[in-house]
Amino acid sequence: xxxxxxxxxxxxxxxxxxxxxxxxxxxxxxxxxxxxxxxxxxxxxxxxxxxxxxxxxxxxxxxxxxxxxxxxxxxxxxxxxxxxxxxxxxxxxxxxxxxxxxxxxxxxxxxxxxxxxxxxxxxxxxxxxxxxxxxxxxxxxxxxxxxxxxxxxxxxxxxxxxxxxxxxxxxxxxxxxxxxxxxxxxxxxx
Numbered sequence: 423x424x425x426x427x428x429x430x431x432x433x434x435x436x437x438x439x440x441x442x443x444x445x446x447x448x449x450x451x452x453x454x455x456x457x458x459x460x461x462x463x464x465x466x467x468x469x470x471x472x473x474x475x476x477x478x479x480x481x482x483x484x485x486x487x488x489x490x491x492x493x494x495x496x497x498x499x500x501x502x503x504x505x506x507x508x509x510x511x512x513x514x515x516x517x518x519x520x521x522x523x524x525x526x527x528x529x530x531x532x533x534x535x536x537x538x539x540x541x542x543x544x545x546x547x548x549x550x551x552x553x554x555x556x557x558x559x560x561x562x563x564x565x566x567x568x569x570x571x572x573x574x575x576x577x578x579x580x581x582x583x584x585x586x587x588x589x590x591x592x593x594x595x596x597x598x599x600x601x602x603x604x605x606x607x608x609x610x611x612x
Contacts, residue, residue, distance in 0.1 A: 429475040432582035435590075436471030439464055442590040446597045459502025464593050467491040471586055490530065495589060497526040497539055500546040500569060503596055507553050507562075521546060543573050554599075561598040568592035 446461030474488035501522030505515040525539040547566050554562025572588035 428582055429478070432586070433472045433475040435583040435586040436468045436475065438468075439471070439586040439590045439593070440468030442593045442597075443468060446593060459506070460499045460596060461593065463491075463494050463499050463502065464589055467495045467589070468586065475582070493526055493529045493534075496573065497529065497542070498522045499589075499592075500543060500550065503565070503599075504546050504549050504553070507550075507599070518546065518549065540574070543569070547573075559599050561595050565592060565595040565599060568595050 443461050443464035447465050470484060470488045470491045473482065474484045477484055499522075501518045501520075504518040508514045508518060521542045525535065525542050528535050529539070547569050550562055550566045550569070553559065554566065568588060568591045572585065572592050576585045576588050
């Protein structure tokens with residue numbers, strides 16, 4: 423009974439991720455392929471996570487697809503976000519994308535290098551903090567903090583529901599980097 427209840431809770435957590443990521447996917451404008459990367463990545467993972475944890479009821483085995491999407495959420499989401507934020511600098515944007523593609527490709531090949539992956543995630547979090555500092559984007563700081571929780575704390579907790587919920591928090595904050603920008607008040611007139 424406990425396993426079935428955990429699977430239902432994990433399915434609900436993945437539905438929450440779908441709902442939050444769906445808003446990011448639905449508000450896309452422009453011709454950037456990196457911008458939908460994070461939102462679409464989380465949305466697809468949410469759908470596959472729901473189906474994976476309900477596979478006994480649906481009589482489908484989606485474990486292989488779920489494992490690929492799990493690796494994609496870990497290694498590709500932040501690089502896509504950073505590449506989109508830095509899209510005016512093609513070199514830096516490409517470097518961010520490569521920082522995710524390399525550990526993702528290694529993990530797909532069965533040579534998952536956890537320290538390298540963690541290093542690339544940490545570099546992307548630091549880059550997001552630098553961008554937030556440079557452009558005064560408060561939600562960038564929140565996204566970086568949510569990323570630390572999702573990528574470094576949730577594996578330590580090892581609950582099926584914690585990772586998709588922290589990804590949903592990360593997505594919620596990341597969506598607002600593009601939407602909300604606080605400018606400091608103008609200096610008082612003399």
